[in-house]
Structure formats: C-alpha cells, structure tokens
Amino acid sequence: MIRKTGILGGTFDPVHKGHLELAIAAKKLCGLSEVVLLPAASPPHKQNRNVADFSHRVAMLNCAVSKYPALQTSTIEHLLPFPSYTIDTIEYLQLHSVGPVEFYFITGADAFLDILSWKEYQKILTICHFIVFSREGHTILKLKELVFELGFKKRKNRWKQQKSGKSIYISSESVSSISSSKIRKQIAAGKSVNKTVPKKVLKYIEDHALYR
Numbered sequence: 001m002i003r004k005t006g007i008l009g010g011t012f013d014p015v016h017k018g019h020l021e022l023a024i025a026a027k028k029l030c031g032l033s034e035v036v037l038l039p040a041a042s043p044p045h046k047q048n049r050n051v052a053d054f055s056h057r058v059a060m061l062n063c064a065v066s067k068y069p070a071l072q073t074s075t076i077e078h079l080l081p082f083p084s085y086t087i088d089t090i091e092y093l094q095l096h097s098v099g100p101v102e103f104y105f106i107t108g109a110d111a112f113l114d115i116l117s118w119k120e121y122q123k124i125l126t127i128c129h130f131i132v133f134s135r136e137g138h139t140i141l142k143l144k145e146l147v148f149e150l151g152f153k154k155r156k157n158r159w160k161q162q163k164s165g166k167s168i169y170i171s172s173e174s175v176s177s178i179s180s181s182k183i184r185k186q187i188a189a190g191k192s193v194n195k196t197v198p199k200k201v202l203k204y205i206e207d208h209a210l211y212r
Contacts, residue, residue, distance in 0.1 A: 020062070035106070112132045
C-alpha cells in the first residue's frame with residue numbers, strides 16, 4: 001500500500017493555529033496518511049531577518065503537534081546544505097523513506113504563484129503532488145491559468161500532468177490567515193496571542209522569553 005505523506009514547510013517563527021488548520025485541511029482533502037511539518041533551517045527568503053534559533057522552532061512545533069497523531073515534526077532541513085530549498089528537501093525525503101510513498105507538498109496560493117522562481121521548479125512538479133490553498137476567487141483564477149501553463153490539465157477535482165502522473169489540488173477552503181510576523185509584534189508589545197497560538201507553544205515562548 002502506498003503511503004500518502006503531506007509536506008508543510010515554513011519558518012514556523014512561531015508556529016500558530018493557522019499552520020495546524022492548513023495541515024489538517026490538506027490531510028482531509030487528499031486522504032493523507034500523515035502530514036510532516038518541516039521547519040526551514042535557513043530560509044532563502046528570510047536572509048535579511050533574525051529568525052528564532054532552529055532548536056526553538058522545532059521545540060515549538062513539537063508542542064503544537066503533540067495532540068495530533070497524524071502530524072509530525074521533521075528536522076531534516078538542518079542536515080541539508082544552507083539555504084533550504086524545496087527540491088533538496090523532497091529528494092532527501094524520497095531517498096530516505098521506508099516503503100512506497102507519494103508526497104504532497106502543501107502551500108498557499110501566494111507562494112505557488114511564485115513557483116517559477118523556485119530552484120528546479122520543473123523537476124519539483126514531476127516528483128510530488130501539490131495541494132494549494134487560496135482564499136480569494138481572483139487568486140484561484142490566476143492559479144488555474146498558471147497551472148495550465150505549467151502543463152497540467154483539469155481532471156475532476158484536480159489538475160493532472162499526463163507525463164509525470166502528478167496532480168495539483170486547488171482548494172478554496174477557508175483557513176485562518178494568521179501571520180507569524182504579526183504574532184511576533186504582538187508578543188513584543190505585550191499583547192495577548194491566546195487566540196492564535198496553541199497553549200503549549202505560548203508557554204514555551206514565555207518560558208524562553210522569545211520575541212521580547
């Protein structure tokens with residue numbers, strides 16, 4: 001039996017309830033066996049900002065997923081060359097996976113619309129499926145235009161690339177548009193983030209005086 005594994009990458013600085021909602025929604029949409037949350041050790045798009053230490057971000061993720069059996073944290077990007085690129089991560093996962101597995105890369109519409117700038121994006125599209133979440137109607141139209149240009153054709157609830165057999169799922173399901181940067185600012189200002197940050201994560205942040 002082929003295992004279906006979702007991959008949700010990010011800086012997770014800090015992880016928040018929106019990340020968890022996204023992972024759970026993706027699992028439900030494609031019947032995934034599990035979703036692996038991958039904190040970027042050295043995010044290429046965050047080179048000009050101080051990011052919380054990798055160990056702190058991993059610890060916060062472990063706190064966040066502790067009550068979700070199907071969600072896991074992976075530290076593999078800490079083993080890969082800096083900066084962290086999606087292609088390197090997926091190839092590493094393929095090489096070190098036990099048994100047959102299909103990978104589903106989970107992302108937001110804004111990130112996917114920028115895929116042409118990703119390292120080896122054409123190869124990425126042939127080795128894993130994509131689950132793309134969009135909250136706005138006009139963004140979905142842009143997504144569909146881009147997906148068509150990338151060589152995918154509409155097949156019922158997904159877009160499929162005939163040659164590779166890989167699919168792109170576009171979902172307009174409502175997920176929280178929570179911002180980690182806003183959370184950091186609120187914490188620095190002494191404001192409450194109880195509604196957006198899991199309780200265990202918030203305790204970790206307080207215990208280690210992060211974002212102050």
